[in-house]
Amino acid sequence: MSSKTVAQRIHAKRRGFERYGIVLNQQSYWTLALTIRNSSNGKTNNARFVDRQSNRVTRWFVKHQSRWFPVVYDSKRKTIVTVLPEESLGPLPVT
Secondary structure, three states: OOHHHHHHHHHHHHHHHHHHOOOOOHHHHHHHHHHHHHHHOOOOOOEEEEEEOOOOEEEEEEEEOOEEEEEEEEOOOOEEEEEOOHHHOOOOOOO
16 A cells, blocks of 8 residues: 555545544445445445546545545545545535
């Protein structure tokens, strides 16, 4: 695992706790990342695509513990980069 991957994981866990009080342990973090990957393939409805920031970075709403959280996802490293403040992405997109 590259140092950038580790840094992104640590950052996302810290921001999740700081902004929402959620504790993302290793299992829950990777479950959320897998939820986004599976949603990209149409296998789950627990993540909603918002927009693309670059070739590798996208923004999503992801469901965790019955609540939706806005996140930034790195598709190259398959990691959640950060958990955003609630108001940053606007309303949850309806599908």
